[in-house]
């Protein structure tokens with residue numbers, strides 16, 4: 001009890017910290033990302049084409065090209081004050097992982113040099129023994145490899161005064177099994193591309209690539225650091241495990257879309273600026289329905305990049321909150337009796353000819369390509385419901401599903417009134 005009272009006396013009631021915001025977000029957008037535009041500047045014609053082909057058509061990058069690309073990335077990173085690099089990956093912990101290495105090395109004759117070669121860009125062998133593997137292997141055989149994913153651009157993470165070059169990677173075992181969330185995602189994107197292009201070609205021979213697109217939404221709670229520290233359950237688990245509901249709770253739901261408190265507003269602008277520098281296209285911010293709950297959402301992107309950006313943003317949000325003497329709760333169900341924090345996925349497929357395959361258009365009844373993807377997507381959800389359900393099951397999310405305003409723990413498909421009317425017609429056909 002006294003802990004909670006001292007938490008209250010430690011409340012950080014001071015004015016919000018000042019956040020320098022540029023007049024236009026475009027002036028800082030992707031300034032810390034090795035975009036294709038930057039690549040054009042730092043790579044030879046040959047190396048640039050090789051990188052481009054690898055991103056667009058998944059073509060392999062050979063060793064000499066990898067050396068050239070690595071050296072271009074290092075020149076860019078050093079021009080921005082970077083001294084270290086890391087393979088950045090997503091092990092089965094729900095967070096991101098990084099092990100920093102310096103560009104600094106010593107040659108055989110003892111000369112110190114700065115170096116970043118193709119081998120270091122393409123593959124690393126972090127000691128992976130302590131990452132979860134679902135019982136896949138024992139500690140003594142726990143060799144794991146990270147491998148460069150060129151489809152997601154390298155970026156520079158700024159932490160205080162320090163800057164680190166991050167290379168997005170997949171994480172696999174010595175025997176080739178996926179040990180992360182990224183490798184299965186990339187495999188599924190590739191499988192869907194192959195299958196969907198074949199179907200599209202019945203309707204349009206010009207389609208050569210189908211991309212999965214994803215627009216996520218991130219809900220979160222923000223609380224004062226003093227109050228956070230007064231709750232050992234929050235500190236230890238990210239959620240409250242006992243306690244009492246407040247008198248008002250969520251009953252009036254008047255927090256939803258309400259005016260944003262000034263201190264939280266400063267926090268939002270601060271992490272948005274950090275996100276823009278990393279090329280995360282945040283668009284929306286608002287109060288969510290539970291007390292002290294908020295939401296942000298970016299413009300949709302290719303699914304692999306969108307997932308990287310979500311993982312990256314959660315990390316950024318956590319760091320920036322501490323700057324403001326706040327704590328962000330990203331747990332899916334931090335408090336009983338009020339809404340948890342969902343991560344809604346607005347998912348679709350887009351062709352390289354610019355067609356959204358799940359957009360019904362003005363005349364869905366006669367849009368045969370749409371109807372084909374529409375029924376097949378529903379069939380896929382039906383046939384693979386168990387895999388879908390397993391992929392969203394976590395200790396946190398299973399507290400949320402089926403509770404306040406969250407979707408039920410079973411999977412269902414809602415297609416809307418108009419398309420429901422088309423449905424019997426399709427069955428007859």
Ligand SMILES: [Mg+2]
Pocket residue numbers: 217219288295
């Ligand atoms: Mg929401």
